[in-house]
Amino acid sequence: MTRLVPTGEMTLGPFFPREFAQGANDLTSVDGKPAPGERIEITGRVTQADGRALDNVVLEIWQAGADGRYDNPDFFGWGRAATDAGGIYLFKTVRPQGAQGRRAHVNFLVLYSGLMRQLQTVMFFEESDDPVLSSVEKSRRHLLVAKKAGPHAYRFDIRLRGDGETPFFDD
Amino acid sequence: MDYAIERRAPRTQSQGVEPGYAHTAQRWPAQPLARRPHTAAELSGPAGLSRRLAPARGDLAGYGDKRAIGQLILVRARVVDEDGAPVPGAVVEVWHCNAAGKYIHPNDSNDAPADPNFYGAARVTAGDGGLVQLRTIKPGAYPVPDSGGWWRPPHIHFSVWGRVWLSRLVTQMFFQDEPLNEHDAILNAIREPEARSRCIARLAPTSTGPADALVYDYQLVVRGRRAAPAMP
Numbered sequence: 434m435t436r437l438v439p440t441g442e443m444t445l446g447p448f449f450p451r452e453f454a455q456g457a458n459d460l461t462s463v464d465g466k467p468a469p470g471e472r473i474e475i476t477g478r479v480t481q482a483d484g485r486a487l488d489n490v491v492l493e494i495w496q497a498g499a500d501g502r503y504d505n506p507d508f509f510g511w512g513r514a515a516t517d518a519g520g521i522y523l524f525k526t527v528r529p530q531g532a533q534g535r536r537a538h539v540n541f542l543v544l545y546s547g548l549m550r551q552l553q554t555v556m557f558f559e560e561s562d563d564p565v566l567s568s569v570e571k572s573r574r575h576l577l578v579a580k581k582a583g584p585h586a587y588r589f590d591i592r593l594r595g596d597g598e599t600p601f602f603d604d
Numbered sequence: 605m606d607y608a609i610e611r612r613a614p615r616t617q618s619q620g621v622e623p624g625y626a627h628t629a630q631r632w633p634a635q636p637l638a639r640r641p642h643t644a645a646e647l648s649g650p651a652g653l654s655r656r657l658a659p660a661r662g663d664l665a666g667y668g669d670k671r672a673i674g675q676l677i678l679v680r681a682r683v684v685d686e687d688g689a690p691v692p693g694a695v696v697e698v699w700h701c702n703a704a705g706k707y708i709h710p711n712d713s714n715d716a717p718a719d720p721n722f723y724g725a726a727r728v729t730a731g732d733g734g735l736v737q738l739r740t741i742k743p744g745a746y747p748v749p750d751s752g753g754w755w756r757p758p759h760i761h762f763s764v765w766g767r768v769w770l771s772r773l774v775t776q777m778f779f780q781d782e783p784l785n786e787h788d789a790i791l792n793a794i795r796e797p798e799a800r801s802r803c804i805a806r807l808a809p810t811s812t813g814p815a816d817a818l819v820y821d822y823q824l825v826v827r828g829r830r831a832a833p834a835m836p
């Protein structure tokens with residue numbers, strides 16, 4: 434069978450509808466039922482090369498639940514948030530568990546005006562021997578580890594380019 | 605795991621830094637992107653996305669005295685995978701500006717009129733054949749501020765979920781025979797002519813569609829081959 438070429442990605446542009454960007458950043462319940470596991474908040478600031486914080490960046494996440502599964506009927510591991518004028522985003526979720534050779538992590542996708550393709554990165558809770566974390570050069574791995582910001586809060590800043598640039602993946 | 609997402613030919617995808625588009629040099633990473641092994645985390649995806657993203661409008665054109673101003677069009681977009689197999693149930697978000705080139709968005713500073721009957725955002729789910737039908741009006745062209753004369757050609761934004769996390773596709777659909785297509789920094793960031801041409805919707809014969817609308821056919825190819833794997 435002939436293989437079709439995946440459609441070329443293009444930038445999200447500056448006018449992604451506000452109503453689409455809002456209202457999907459809380460993963461702590463499904464259909465009104467609370468998800469099992471430790472509730473956590475993940476927040477961070479998204480900046481560009483000159484250090485400027487970016488407004489209305491769209492971030493999507495995909496993660497396992499507290500049992501390490503992606504198809505837990507009581508947890509839906511997808512969410513979307515947008516940054517505010519200060520470049521800050523917020524997800525409310527549950528702490529994932531590692532499984533099948535992976536350590537606990539949250540997949541991130543970044544969409545924005547001036548980003549011609551989606552950027553993929555991953556947030557970890559600690560430096561470890563995770564195979565995806567190990568595929569990043571050693572001196573930059575710490576940039577993928579969230580900082581503890583409270584008993585149930587984590588800080589994961591995303592620097593698109595420049596000093597302390599977040600490692601991104603090409604798939 | 606026998607499900608796999610294969611690498612893409614770079615020339616079929618947008619370049620990261622585009623000279624004609626100043627923001628790209630501030631935002632695309634300077635460091636090379638890392639390659640990673642694909643595990644269940646990348647090769648699973650959010651089935652049942654409508655639990656978190658409710659459907660919103662399927663018709664942007666309206667009817668009668670609530671009809672949006674502009675050329676009525678029907679976009680027939682099919683979501684398929686790399687085998688050409690339809691992806692029924694794919695969630696598709698669509699947004700575009702009105703016939704005068706104005707978005708319903710607080711960040712749009714373009715001095716063009718809003719249309720009270722046009723709200724340019726829809727979220728729909730692909731049917732059995734992977735088909736999404738969008739009844740709307742043809743968007744206008746508009747100038748990009750402070751860009752030295754860059755005008756965006758008429759285009760429709762698409763955001764699509766395929767079967768797994770790595771199938772996610774965000775792109776723009778263009779219209780056949782628009783002179784501004786030749787110079788657009790976003791369309792031409794795709795270097796391979798054939799790949800670029802596939803981002804341009806074709807006008808279907810006018811005898812085939814509804815009497816009052818021009819029909820454009822389009823195909824959205826999301827990454828991945830074969831049926832979705834069972835989730836771990």
